[in-house]
Amino acid sequence: MTHPESLNPDMYGTPERVAKLRELAAKRQDSMTIVLENVHDPHNVSAVLRSCDATGVLNVHCVYTGHQKFPDLGRKSSASAWKWVNLIKHRSIEECYSALRQTGKRIYTTHLDSDATELYAVDFTQPTAIVFGNEHHGVSDEARTFADGNMRIPQLGIVQSLNISVACAVTLFEAMRQRLHAGMYNQPQLSDTAMNQQIVAWLRDNK
Numbered sequence: 223m224t225h226p227e228s229l230n231p232d233m234y235g236t237p238e239r240v241a242k243l244r245e246l247a248a249k250r251q252d253s254m255t256i257v258l259e260n261v262h263d264p265h266n267v268s269a270v271l272r273s274c275d276a277t278g279v280l281n282v283h284c285v286y287t288g289h290q291k292f293p294d295l296g297r298k299s300s301a302s303a304w305k306w307v308n309l310i311k312h313r314s315i316e317e318c319y320s321a322l323r324q325t326g327k328r329i330y331t332t333h334l335d336s337d338a339t340e341l342y343a344v345d346f347t348q349p350t351a352i353v354f355g356n357e358h359h360g361v362s363d364e365a366r367t368f369a370d371g372n373m374r375i376p377q378l379g380i381v382q383s384l385n386i387s388v389a390c391a392v393t394l395f396e397a398m399r400q401r402l403h404a405g406m407y408n409q410p411q412l413s414d415t416a417m418n419q420q421i422v423a424w425l426r427d428n429k
Contacts, residue, residue, distance in 0.1 A: 243424050246306075247417045248410040250280040254346065254397055255327065257283045257318060257353040259365055260290045261386060266357060269387030271303040277398040278407065280420070281308045283351070285318045305428050315364050327351040331361045331369045332389060338374040346397035347404045354386050 256274055261267055261284075274282055286292055292311060312318040322329055327349040330339075344350075353369065355361030366372060375384065375392055384392070401407060410417060 240421065240425070243421045244417070247412060247420050247424075249278050249407045250410075250412060250420070251278045251401065251406065252280055252325075252411040252416075253327070253349040253406075254279055254401070255281050255283060255322070255351045256390060256394070257285060257322070257329075257351055259285045259315065259353055259361055260287060260356040261354065262290065263357055266385070266387045268303065270354070270390045271307050273387070273391040273394050275303045275306045277394040279307065279394065280412075281310055283310045283312060283318050283322065285312045285315055287314055306424065315362065315368065319368055322351045325349065328371070329353065329369045330371045330373045331355075331366045332374065332393070333361055333366055333372050334374050334383070335372055338372045341373055341375045341393060341396055344371075344373050346400045347406060350397070352390075352393055354390055357386055 254277075256270060256279060258267065258270065261270075267284075271282065273279075284292060292309075310321070312321070319329060329351045330344065331353045332355070352373070353361055353365050355365065373393075375389055377384070412420065
């Protein structure tokens with residue numbers, strides 16, 4: 223395996239850049255992830271990626287079923303956040319949930335059911351995946367049926383809904399608050415091998 227320290231600085235950057243990326247990788251939360259189900263607006267996807275980068279989420283799972291396609295993010299719309307977050311694409315909820323459960327994550331959908339768990343009652347220090355659905359129809363019945371739970375963001379207004387990117391940001395920063403309090407950013411969640419592989423990928427993709 224190639225170690226970042228062994229890469230040619232002329233090709234991939236200075237030792238200082240490698241050290242900065244190692245610091246970044248050390249705070250990435252492999253035990254927290256976001257799932258986007260048929261979210262087609264590139265601005266919403268881009269905003270979600272920015273929130274993920276800001277809160278240390280490493281992987282985002284994207285489910286596009288039927289004729290839905292992953293949106294073209296362009297190279298400016300996401301403020302380069304797409305370079306720092308790994309996008310894992312699936313063709314079905316079943317496929318996505320299987321991959322998440324192999325890593326021990328509890329899966330929550332986001333739907334305004336009366337019996338949904340409030341955001342601030344969810345323990346985000348546990349391995350967790352949060353599913354956000356399509357802008358018009360929300361999460362699918364299949365996604366809700368096979369999830370481990372459902373959560374909602376408490377609101378006091380008449381219009382009981384938030385834009386998906388706003389809802390994702392609110393959720394992720396609550397998760398970050400809990401994880402900071404628990405000291406989860408103080409120790410790397412990635413193994414040494416996984417961290418080196420991620421740093422190499424960042425260096426190669428961001429020359």
